[in-house]
Amino acid sequence: MPELRLGDRSLVAESGSNLLDTLLAAGVALPYSCRAGSCHACMVRCQGALEDAQPDALSPAQREQGWRLACQCRLQGDLAVELFDPGRDGLPARVQSVDWLSERVLRLRLLPERPLRYAAGQHLLLWNAQGLARPYSLASLPGEDTWLEFHLDCLPGGAFSESARCLQPGDPLRLGELRGGALHYDPTWSERPLWLLAAGTGLAPLWGILREALRQHHQGPIKVIHLADDPVGHYLAQPLLALAAAHSQLNVQLPTAADQASVLAGLRLVSRQTLSLLCGSPASVDAFARRLFLIGVPRNQVLADVFLPRA
Structure with missing residues (x-):
């Protein structure tokens, strides 16, 4: 043995x-x-x-x-x-701010000890002082935001999220490995339709990618669909709608779970060049992907990042 x-x-x-x-x-x-x-x-x-x-x-x-x-x-x-060993192998960071975007979603902003090079859509391991580690997608925009932003879904009973509720500005955390994930923005997509479909805090990486696309003057139409359990779950509704008001090519839809079937049924493909980025729970990403397949979006133009529940 x-x-x-x-x-x-x-x-x-x-x-x-x-x-x-x-x-x-x-x-x-x-x-x-x-x-x-x-x-x-x-x-x-x-x-x-x-x-x-x-x-x-x-x-x-x-x-x-x-x-x-x-x-x-x-x-x-x-x-x-x-x-x-996060003390030896991790990058030190401190909490800049913590605030609630909704009853469940905590926005955590961190300042790393040294600048971190990353791209919109990537994710990081966060280590707390108790030695717990969890992966979270970056919602910040590299080169523009001075902090690293994360959106934590603080369901009751989550060991890491329960500790995050107690964080205060100045508290130390450690950053683990930076991961690419499946989601990103490519400047060569500028003229193509771009669909960003998210559920829950799956919106976090797409929030960064959306702002990256707009910063790079994306010319094609952009559709954002954020699925939430109820209206309160649309934790970025106001900034999303403000961006839509400022950018004519951007369309934002904010359906709840009760509207999911009708909203997905209403998706129609207007161009075979459409690119779709999906993020959320396995069930929501599967529902998005099945609808995109049925309306003819090529599989190699669908990029997905699934938020897997902790086994």
């Missing part, structure tokens, strides 16, 4: 067992979120024999340094494991 070494601890594990499950069963406080190799919360440095289900999830440089995603690895032999 493989021996798993973690610092001065030595564990015996079943061959073929999942590395994340093995560490959690042994009481190791390893953060994790999606279990799908997307969020990168469970990064560990490994040396030894293992099977990696997603070898391309990390960059060649990261793999060369020994980094792996624990949720995607199975033990094949003896293995030495080193946990990601």
Whole structure:
């Protein structure tokens, strides 16, 4: 049976067992979120024999340094494991401001210790003082906003979001790995129709991408649909409508769950050049994608980022 070494601890594990499950069963406080190799919360440095289900999830440089995603690895032999240390490996940041955009959505703005190069649509791991880590999409606009902005859906019982409710300006956090995600804006899209479809806080990365498109003088029509459970859930309604009033090519729709079927049924493809960016829960992204497929939007022109629930 493989021996798993973690610092001065030595564990015996079943061959073929999942590395994340093995560490959690042994009481190791390893953060994790999606279990799908997307969020990168469970990064560990490994040396030894293992099977990696997603070898391309990390960059060649990261793999060369020994980094792996624990949720995607199975033990094949003896293995030495080193946990990601936010105090050593993370970028220090401090809270600039916290405010509520709705009853559930907390806007968190952070100032990193040094400037962070990123693009609209990317996401970051946030580490709190208790050692909890969660991935959140950036809602800020690089090169314009001086802060990093995140929109946290603070459902009751969420360990990270509950701690975020208590944050005050000046409080320290750590930033983990910057991830590309599937969503971005390409300046070559300037003349093409652009649809941005979001549910809940899936609006966060699309808010940054929308402002990036407008900053780069996007000429084609832009449609934004933000799906929320109820009218209160349209937490960026006023700034979205203000942008629509200032930009004639921008159309904003704010349906609730009760309107979802009729709004999606009303989508009509006017150009095969249409690009669609989707973000939200698996169910909402699936509903958006199915409708886009039915009306003829080419699959390679649909980009999606799914907010997976924590397993």
